[in-house]
Amino acid sequence: MKRSNRIFARCLALMAISAALQLSPAARAETDMQIQEKALRAREQSQLGDGMDHSAHGASRTAGRFRGVFYGYLPCQEKDCDGIKMTLSLNAKNNYLLVIQPAKPLNRESFEKGKYQWDDNEGILLLAPNREAPQRRLAIKDESTLLYLTGDGRHLSGEQDRYLLRRSDQADHREVHIH
Template structure:
């Protein structure tokens, strides 16, 4: 009995030492601002974690877009598409409306320069998604039939973060 009690007491005392310390939004914003300033001054060296090849840059990355929304009380849909190594993807969809709920989709992707498309195949039973390749830093979201959505095509673009300069990929 005393061994169990000693084990519990030691466990309780060590518990605070294993706590994960997350940075606050303010701390992350401060780091991002410092990083931008250093980058503007040319004081950052990115050669240590640059891509290993030309093709790796084309096929991987995080693409952001703000697409139109047809639902009532919805101002748009924020989409974040991460194309990862081994042809895995993560798609995060967040409608800009009251009581919004993020949805996540994981699966495999195929990047075909021959057809000029990226095909997303979900791990769940969901329809495949297609995006047209405008260039290595820009994708155009297509409808279910693989055709451009009617209307202004610029409203359906997803920009790779390092090409659009709209997000920090990493912070030093």
């Protein structure tokens, strides 16, 4: 009798858990991009304090406060490399984080941190790394698109659309298929 009571109690508990799971809404996991964007918007709102959406302003009017996460898939010149996945994060204190991942066998992500500054007159974003490494330059096409340039600010050879980094809220998607 005790055994049948225990089996009945377990079945009853299992049915209760099943019913609770069916009634609760399905859990939806956010992507890392959505979480980063949500955190960035919350940080901006808390720093600005005015509750206004400033995303509609042009790059020249907000260049000193421009920030966001930019993604791109650039051509690669190395052997057995299909491209380079770049993620550039610009924050409110003019700090940046650049993550570079070549699409090749035995690839390793590299990280670069430093300060960035805008040159409104030239329409250039200058990345100055913390460690001894060359500065990087990107042309400001608009508030959501940057064009990767050579270290001295010239356009790279080939089709320029292949060197674009787009802000995450404007990019089609950030997933890249890498072999």
